[in-house]
Amino acid sequence: GVGVMADVSKHATVAFKKAGEAIVLVGETTGWLGQSIYLREIERREEGAPPPVDLDVEKANGDFTRGLIEQNLVSACHDLSDGGIAVAVAEMALASTGLGAALDISGEMPAHAQMFGEDQARYLVTTDDPEIVTGKARAANVPAYVIGHVSDDGQLTLGPGDSISLD
Numbered sequence: 001g002v003g004v005m006a007d008v009s010k011h012a013t014v015a016f017k018k019a020g021e022a023i024v025l026v027g028e029t030t031g032w033l034g035q036s037i038y039l040r041e042i043e044r045r046e047e048g049a050p051p052p053v054d055l056d057v058e059k060a061n062g063d064f065t066r067g068l069i070e071q072n073l074v075s076a077c078h079d080l081s082d083g084g085i086a087v088a089v090a091e092m093a094l095a096s097t098g099l100g101a102a103l104d105i106s107g108e109m110p111a112h113a114q115m116f117g118e119d120q121a122r123y124l125v126t127t128d129d130p131e132i133v134t135g136k137a138r139a140a141n142v143p144a145y146v147i148g149h150v151s152d153d154g155q156l157t158l159g160p161g162d163s164i165s166l167d
Contacts, residue, residue, distance in 0.1 A: 003134025005066070010069060012076055013077075013095070014092050014095050015096045016093060017075040017076055017099075018075070018099070018150065018153075019149075020150060021075060022148075023103070024124070024126070024133050024134065024145065024150040025122065025124060025144065025145050025147045026144045027121045027122030027123060027142075027144075028119065028122070028143045029114060029117055029119050031114055031117035031127075032052075032117045033113055033118070033161070034047070034050055034051065035048055035049065036082075036083075036084070036117070036118045037083045037116070038083070038112065042116075051119050051120050057121045058121045064137065064140050064142045065123045067097070068125060068127075068133060073136075076092060076124075076125065076126040077123055077124070077125045078091060078123065078124045080109070080119070080123060085117075085124070085147070086120075088124050089124065089156060098152065099110060099154065100153050100154045100157070101149070101150055101156055102148050102151045102153075102155075102157040103146050103147055103157065103159065104159075105158075105159070108138045111158075116134075122144055124147075124151055140150055
């Protein structure tokens, strides 16, 4: 997909910018693992259908996220594709200098599906104003959830006691 920005100087990069910013997930997670990197690399299987694509949802979530960037409401942005949330957060931290992330994701879904599912039409953004971002998402009928925060310890914490050093 391609998104057109009116002012390219307002673009966002994938690198975290500062500790304390909220990490917000834009889009819905169902834990889709068919044809995923997780299934191939961890389970050593290639099976199932790839995630379904809903072009209306793709457009709505993409337009919403691009609008946040253009309004300077987010400092970093990464699409979620191969590897899901866990891989995108790791890539964002690795692109930073000395910053990490602490995620607080819980729910009914198995952790591996939630962290590595490759559902479509999703983005991670970082912001100093999570209430404004999630409020704008509600107004636009776009799912958005705070799932963690940027840390200053160079660690990736996926849950209680699950810390990985990024050094």
